[in-house]
Amino acid sequence: MDVSARAIYNPVQRDTAVFLKTVDETGGAFTLIEVEVAPGGGVGEHFHTGYTETFECMEGEVNIQQGKKIIVLKPGDKPVVTEKNTLHRFFNTSNKASRFTVLITPGCRGFEEGIQIAYGLARDGKTDRTGTPRRVAYLGILLLLTQTKLPGWQGMIEKGLRWMGRRAERRGVTDELRRTYVKI
Numbered sequence: 001m002d003v004s005a006r007a008i009y010n011p012v013q014r015d016t017a018v019f020l021k022t023v024d025e026t027g028g029a030f031t032l033i034e035v036e037v038a039p040g041g042g043v044g045e046h047f048h049t050g051y052t053e054t055f056e057c058m059e060g061e062v063n064i065q066q067g068k069k070i071i072v073l074k075p076g077d078k079p080v081v082t083e084k085n086t087l088h089r090f091f092n093t094s095n096k097a098s099r100f101t102v103l104i105t106p107g108c109r110g111f112e113e114g115i116q117i118a119y120g121l122a123r124d125g126k127t128d129r130t131g132t133p134r135r136v137a138y139l140g141i142l143l144l145l146t147q148t149k150l151p152g153w154q155g156m157i158e159k160g161l162r163w164m165g166r167r168a169e170r171r172g173v174t175d176e177l178r179r180t181y182v183k184i
Helices: 109-123 136-146 152-170 173-181
Strands: 007-010 015-021 031-037 052-059 062-066 069-073 080-082 088-091 098-105
Touching (some): 007 109, 015 109, 031 088, 052 062, 052 069, 062 080, 109 136, 109 173, 136 173
Antiparallel strands (some): 007 015, 015 031, 052 080, 052 098, 062 069
């Protein structure tokens, strides 16, 4: 398999995701991606309502935060499982890139599409410095596609974001984003 054709880069978050197995290829059983995160990179706290994520480190080290607990995952360590509806994030505090796999069970086509759209928006300069889409409706669409919920104060505005995402979806915006950014 030519992994370069299945790799996407996010210049804002400075990470690369490679789709090793998609939901279509596994009959819905799982999605498997490999992620490389630059020093200082990572994602903010969130949780998913429809799937579990299992992290396994291949190179360097990656921090997995579940609730208040932080696990430093290194090559050879037992994979870290984050069950659905568990607040979590991953980040790299080392001075070297970290490379790890994320197994999503069951597979989620919306997650696969959402990552491609989010990275594409970042490449096209349509996000802020944190990688958040500048158009609020796009953020709502991403939350819906990836079955992601936000904690704390962000969770208080999430209902409105999801409403905007559904409204944009009815107007064909989601299909437009798919045509533009979803290639895998």
